[in-house]
Amino acid sequence: MKKILLQCTLGLCLLLMMSCGDDEPTDQQPDEVPETTLDGIWSGTFTDNIYPSGTFPFTIDVAFVNANTLRGPFYYSGSTVSCCNSQDDGEITIEFDGDVVTKLTMNQDLPFFMGGCPGFYRGSGIIKRINEFISMDLDFEGEDCEGIHVGGKLLLSKR
Numbered sequence: 481m482k483k484i485l486l487q488c489t490l491g492l493c494l495l496l497m498m499s500c501g502d503d504e505p506t507d508q509q510p511d512e513v514p515e516t517t518l519d520g521i522w523s524g525t526f527t528d529n530i531y532p533s534g535t536f537p538f539t540i541d542v543a544f545v546n547a548n549t550l551r552g553p554f555y556y557s558g559s560t561v562s563c564c565n566s567q568d569d570g571e572i573t574i575e576f577d578g579d580v581v582t583k584l585t586m587n588q589d590l591p592f593f594m595g596g597c598p599g600f601y602r603g604s605g606i607i608k609r610i611n612e613f614i615s616m617d618l619d620f621e622g623e624d625c626e627g628i629h630v631g632g633k634l635l636l637s638k639r
């Protein structure tokens with residue numbers, strides 16, 4: 481009888497151990513990649529008919545205004561330092577619907593460049609996501625003290 485009881489106890493223990501596997505759902509699976517948010521610092525290049533080389537550095541530091549709008553300062557220096565001795569080089573607003581940028585506006589404010597150089601740019605574009613890498617491909621046009629800007633392109637990325 482003891483032998484049967486011992487076998488039953490061992491069998492029950494074995495059955496319990498087998499049922500305690502890793503089948504429990506977890507918050508994050510090991511293969512999942514954390515989503516990169518749209519707010520924060522983005523960097524890339526600015527190019528248009530006045531600056532056609534495509535190597536003009538451009539940085540934005542944006543925060544959510546609402547669920548579909550980002551707003552913050554922009555910089556022509558490639559960092560979060562003004563190109564032209566001011567606090568920033570202007571303000572950018574990006575409105576989006578999913579991964580489509582429906583409205584881009586940039587209000588440029590360069591008080592120490594060429595005796596003052598306000599400007600306004602508008603455009604649209606697309607947000608691209610590949611795993612944790614995210615980029616924005618934005619088209620724009622506008623006008624400032626240097627003239628009319630057409631064929632403008634902002635290529636920005638963030639990790």
